[in-house]
Amino acid sequence: MFLDHRYQMVQSLRNGVNFFTYPVRVVVSAPFELGGWLLENLATRQTLMAENRSLRAQNTLIKAQLQKLAALEVENIRLRGLLDSTFKIADKVIIAEILQVDLEPFTQRIVINKGNKDNSEEMENVYEGQALIDSEGIVGQIVDVGFFTSTVMLITDPNASIPVKVNRNGLRAIANGNGSVDKLELVHIPNNADIKPGDILVSSGMGQRYPSRYPVAVVTKVIPDPSAPYATVYARPLAKLSQVRNVLLVKPQEPNSTKPRDITQAEGKP
């Protein structure tokens, strides 16, 4: 009774004292940041140059791929326009930093340095349910927005689920977290489903929480069990959940409701 009464109260208390908890969290995460800073500043010239070179090569590669992507996207918009269906254009993102703090043991939650205070400008908008990605894939979603910080539930949290589909054939599934940082479990996959290790899982956008078509995980193990109704399928998250420092908050754009003609005009193509 005592506990039930405060079920919601502690959460509001948490938000209320975010002013005081923020400095403590910053102090806790400071040594880690100092370590990273030292590592950066004490790096030798050679290492920096080598890193620069490899980054530049990578950049060229990514830009080349991006060119193709732009063309494909325009083509996709046009084709969808012909079908008279809506299409979501590129999502807006905000960069956030992770504070190096642990929360409740056996949950997979992190704290980021974005909160209500960033909501003043129209683009900078942090809200509950917002999805986070890193350079490799989906990280998780915001479950609680404070003033300075927000709490993020990773996709590997025991309470987290994410709707996915197999990139190869569009087979839909739900990936549940189970508390370990490198494992997701796919539930309700029939024994004869077309899924095999190495398949990339992308978010399907169902459930309206996570934006669609972001990579989520790669299937690692499929164990069909004829005596059980469903096969046991495990996947490994693509996002580097245990070593990310920066994450991107994704803000999905409103579905583009313009008519096909407008799109072609906007793109400057016949």
Add this chain to the structure above:
Amino acid sequence: MRQRRGGIGFVIFSVLVAIMLSMVQMPSWAQGLRPEFLPLVVIFWVVTYPERFGIGFAWTCGLALDIFRDGAIGGQYALTMLLIGFVAIKIHQRFAMYPVWQQALTTFFLMLLFQCILFFIKGMGGTLHEFSWRFWATCFTSTLAWPFVWLFLTGMRNRIRLA
């Protein structure tokens, strides 16, 4: 009077440090192996100054931990610490007479109680996700941490008293 004020400041400081230690990031293989510093510190102060720090103090510290540990059921640590504080204050006379290793052993049982209550609360709230030995591992690591907590806090207490 002035000494007492300094003492209170140090108690608050030690509680804050304990909370910070419980937030320092650990590698994922060490999950669940972190000693629970806050109960240890609270047990220390309750058995050392039972006339000043009682179950109210324990409850407040538990609530502070609740606030910092997002993802916990609201109030679970407040309730748990309250009960730990109650047991600690009941046995404080015997506890103060024990040598350190026996104190550590007693701490082990207090931590076992701590985890048991958490086990019940989490089980009822549906947030119990860990069924392996890891859930109970913190009892052992906390026991191992007790001598260090004891040494540090006793040393600091004596120094503050002298000052």
